[in-house]
Amino acid sequence: MTKTTLNYAETTDLVINKCVFSDIMKSMRVSGNMLINEEYLPPWSVSIPDASGLERLLKLDKGTQAVAFHYVKRGFIEVVPEVGELIMVEAGEMAICFGGVAHQLSQYPEKKSVSVESILIDGNNPFAPNEKNRVRSTSVMCGVFMLKNVELNPLLAALPKILHVSTKKFDISSNLTNILGWIDREISQTVQCTYVIERLLELLCAEVLRAHLYQLTTSSGWFYAMKDPIISRAISMIHAQPGDEWSVNRLAGGVAMSPSRFAARFNAALGDSPMAYVTKWRMNLAGRMLRESQQKVEEVAISVGYENVAAFSRTFKRHLGVSPAAWRVRLNYV
Structure with missing residues (x-):
């Protein structure tokens, strides 16, 4: 069959989304840690530090980003960011702080917040209900996703500062509910x-992001682009062979569209030109290779499509702020 735009619109949407989504999820090396699994009786308030504060608290390795998340099992909580609007999170809902902003969790707060650090150090619940008033308490489970290789990651860049997700509204809600139930049971074990x-x-993070993909209603951004069969096909080509000699003409040919129409559609969806996307993804990969392998800078440059090491180093520094060699030193890889 001759390739046409209509062919791609009819046949490639779901497959391409899975391919690119999986590629980016694998690149982030997601793990995590649980912080709280408690019942709190109002009034109460717990303060959560920003991403850098969480990273220090948990003593995370350099280059690892902490993302706080909160799941309400019963009742409700108010998530009050240091900057931004309050978000009400009800039973069966999650708030995930991808923006890394400091925030408070609360219900009708009357006193100064208790820091999550003091709760973890003391090991006590300062807002614990008794048997008589337990029915008025809120049950909340909080933790941290730990992400690597976050620099120039198109998925993370497209997320709101606080992602609000329900486990009740989507086809994949049963996955979210099951995973949260497994986590709850595991952390309740005497021996975890x-x-x-x-x-x-790791599974929970992936399902949360898939839920966001399903619920999205905006007409621009990376997640929207994953629903566009033309743009997602082009992005899949880039991710499959990042070191190839890509051009607007070649990408447009791959999706059976004129270069001008393709470039306009790509830019409208992502707010970036096709070649800017290529460059940013190459630099993300290069940063990952420098972090996780012993490859020489010259070898990394060739792997991501640069025969000229000087040109690669200039591009790397322009996007990541330091040279490839300095990047390795900063992460204690020499």
Whole structure:
């Protein structure tokens, strides 16, 4: 069959979304840690530090980003960010703080917040209900996703600062509900398995992001582009062969569209030109290779499509702020 835009619109949408989504999820090396699984009687308020504060609290490796999340099992909570609007999170809903902003969790707060650090150090619940008033308490489960290779990640860049997701509204809600139930049971065990918890949190992060993909109603951004069969096909080509000699003409040919129409459609969806997307994804990959392998800078440059090492180094520094060599030193890889 001759390739046409209509062919792609009819046949490639779901397959391409899965391919690119999986590629980016794998690149982030997601793991996690649980912080709270408690019942709180109002009035109460718990403060959560920003991403850098969480990273220090949990003593995370350099280059690992902490993303706080909160799930309400019963009742409701108010998530009050240091910057931005209050979000009401009800039973069966989650708030995930991808923007890394400091925030408070509360219900009718009357006193100064208790820091999550003091709760973790003391090991006590300062807002615990008794048997008589337990029916008025809120049950909440909080943790942290730990992400690597976040620089120039198109998926993360497209997320709101606080993502609000329900486990009730989507076809994949049963997955979210099941995973959260497994996590709840595992952390309630007398002897917990850290490996199991980390893998469950990896699954939870992926399902949360898929839920966002399903609920999205906006007409621009990376998640919207994943629903566009033409743009998602082009992005899939880039991710499959990032080191190829890509051009607007070649990408447009791959989706059976004129270069001008393709470039306009790509830019309208992502707010970036096709070649800007290519460059950013290459630099994301290069940063990952420098972090996780012992490849020489010259080898990394060739892997992401640069025969000229000087040109690669200039592009890397322009996007990531330091040279490839300095990047390795900063992450203690020399």
